[in-house]
Amino acid sequence: MIPVQFDYLAPTSVEEALAALVEHGDEAKILAGGQSLLPVLRLRLNAPELVIDLGKIDSLRGVRDEGDAIVIGAMTPHAQVQTDPLVAEHAAVLHEAVQHLADVQIRHRGTLGGALAHADPAGDMGAPALALDAQFVIAGSSGTRTVDAQDFFVDLFETAIGEDEILTEIRIPKHTGWGAHYEKFVRVAHQWPIVAVAATVRLDGDTIAEARIGLTNMGSTPLRARAVEDALAGQPATEDAVRAAAAHATEGTNPPSDLNGDADYRSHLAGVLTRRAVLAAIGR
Amino acid sequence: MTRISLTVDGEKVSDDIEARMLLVQYLREKVGKTGTVIGCDTSNCGACTVHLNGQSVKSCNVLAVQADGGEVATIEGLATNGELHPVQTAFRECHGLQCGFCTPGMIMQSIDLLANNPHPTEEEVRVGLEGNLCRCTGYHNIVRAVMYAAEHGSSDSVQSEGASA
Ligand SMILES: Cc1cc2nc3c(=O)[nH]c(=O)nc-3n(C[C@H](O)[C@H](O)[C@H](O)COP(=O)(O)OP(=O)(O)OC[C@H]3O[C@@H](n4cnc5c(N)ncnc54)[C@H](O)[C@@H]3O)c2cc1C
Numbered sequence: 001m002i003p004v005q006f007d008y009l010a011p012t013s014v015e016e017a018l019a020a021l022v023e024h025g026d027e028a029k030i031l032a033g034g035q036s037l038l039p040v041l042r043l044r045l046n047a048p049e050l051v052i053d054l055g056k057i058d059s060l061r062g063v064r065d066e067g068d069a070i071v072i073g074a075m076t077p078h079a080q081v082q083t084d085p086l087v088a089e090h091a092a093v094l095h096e097a098v099q100h101l102a103d104v105q106i107r108h109r110g111t112l113g114g115a116l117a118h119a120d121p122a123g124d125m126g127a128p129a130l131a132l133d134a135q136f137v138i139a140g141s142s143g144t145r146t147v148d149a150q151d152f153f154v155d156l157f158e159t160a161i162g163e164d165e166i167l168t169e170i171r172i173p174k175h176t177g178w179g180a181h182y183e184k185f186v187r188v189a190h191q192w193p194i195v196a197v198a199a200t201v202r203l204d205g206d207t208i209a210e211a212r213i214g215l216t217n218m219g220s221t222p223l224r225a226r227a228v229e230d231a232l233a234g235q236p237a238t239e240d241a242v243r244a245a246a247a248h249a250t251e252g253t254n255p256p257s258d259l260n261g262d263a264d265y266r267s268h269l270a271g272v273l274t275r276r277a278v279l280a281a282i283g284r
Numbered sequence: 285m286t287r288i289s290l291t292v293d294g295e296k297v298s299d300d301i302e303a304r305m306l307l308v309q310y311l312r313e314k315v316g317k318t319g320t321v322i323g324c325d326t327s328n329c330g331a332c333t334v335h336l337n338g339q340s341v342k343s344c345n346v347l348a349v350q351a352d353g354g355e356v357a358t359i360e361g362l363a364t365n366g367e368l369h370p371v372q373t374a375f376r377e378c379h380g381l382q383c384g385f386c387t388p389g390m391i392m393q394s395i396d397l398l399a400n401n402p403h404p405t406e407e408e409v410r411v412g413l414e415g416n417l418c419r420c421t422g423y424h425n426i427v428r429a430v431m432y433a434a435e436h437g438s439s440d441s442v443q444s445e446g447a448s449a
Pocket residue numbers: 029030031032033034035036037038039054074075100101102103106109110111112113114115116117118122123124125161165166167168190191192193326327328345
């Protein structure tokens with residue numbers, strides 16, 4: 001219930017936070033909204049000597065317009081992502097997905113950067129980030145680098161963020177006017193997805209010009225369903241075409257088996273949910 | 285030890301605490317606000333819900349040091365001069381509780397919900413209370429209570445509580 005003792009630091013700048021990380025190495029842990037880290041510490045699955053709280057670094061919070069992209073600070077709470085008009089207009093599938101993450105109280109505290117850095121394969125933010133070709137801005141003591149979404153998620157709970165680095169921003173190329181839907185399958189309210197599908201689609205009249213599909217919990221990382229995307233491109237926006245394309249949803253996946261469902265069940269879900277998500281995204 | 289200063293139900297408090305102390309522990313053990321209860325070990329139940337800087341949070345999943353400089357509102361600060369908050373009244377009128385263990389969190393989350401959406405539909409109430417579990421009532425009367433509060437409670441006092449808490 002109660003974490004082991006640790007020292008606590010609440011720096012007011014990224015530089016200060018990085019200096020502390022470099023000094024303490026793997027004895028230190030970054031604290032964002034705490035909605036995943038505090039349960040881990042309370043269950044004593046981890047016992048860092050130092051917790052570095054990013055909560056007082058104001059520059060890491062907020063959404064801004066950068067012309068061809070929107071930029072979301074890593075410490076922007078889920079609740080703010082949910083109501084931000086730039087996100088709704090230019091990254092609609094993220095706007096859709098975040099509404100289904102956890103519950104109101106957790107969305108008030110938890111952050112977009114924290115959810116992505118945590119990299120739980122059942123987490124709801126990875127698939128929309130992949131579908132939107134997000135870029136991850138990562139700061140280290142020797143400077144800042146940018147990592148593409150497909151290189152960011154490495155494995156279960158593992159990302160491209162190094163031990164002495166901090167995720168500072170998520171850059172999302174504008175997908176203005178794209179239809180979007182996040183289809184999340186759960187057994188009970190307020191659950192992690194058994195499988196979920198993030199779909200965002202650009203229509204040209206009655207034709208699907210392009211589609212981007214992200215899968216949640218169909219492998220050790222969020223995945224892109226590229227075979228579905230290829231099968232959708234240039235097709236008429238009809239139920240038959242979408243049904244045929246969705247049959248490719250499991251290509252390249254490696255779904256887990258657990259108490260919520262075995263791998264076969266998840267594979268079945270992926271096809272059904274992909275069809276539903278794409279149809280909803282194109283308003284059919 | 286880390287020194288924190290914050291406001292709890294309108295009163296300034298200041299203490300030296302261990303960084304690992306959870307906000308719910310701080311409220312119960314240091315400030316004596318035992319109206320805020322602990323119902324689970326996994327941050328699922330919502331019984332510990334309080335408002336931090338005007339937003340509902342699960343106080344078992346926030347460190348007390350993270351509340352430094354902030355304003356906390358608990359169930360104990362709702363009634364003014366012996367008069368119940370409209371949402372408290374609504375829970376009593378609609379019999380929105382049985383054992384009452386979930387009630388402090390339910391009421392704090394309901395106030396947050398109504399502050400953001402003063403006239404919710406039944407569906408919106410159910411979704412808005414998703415993070416609060418009740419083992420007794422089957423939720424029907426809780427949902428009725430929130431609808432009742434939206435209809436009868438002076439929405440002014442509901443809103444100002446949400447905004448200033
Ligand atoms: C009851 C409950 C239900 C939930 N349900 C869902 C759900 O349905 N779907 C879902 O997606 N999530 C769910 N979550 C998790 C929630 O989304 C968390 O908010 C999120 O996973 C972590 O975000 P955080 O800001 O709280 O990060 P923290 O918990 O503070 O940090 C998480 C991890 O990321 C690291 N980290 C955080 N920020 C950075 C950074 N900027 N740079 C480098 N490392 C960083 C931390 O060191 C830590 O290891 C749930 C949580 C709870 C408690």
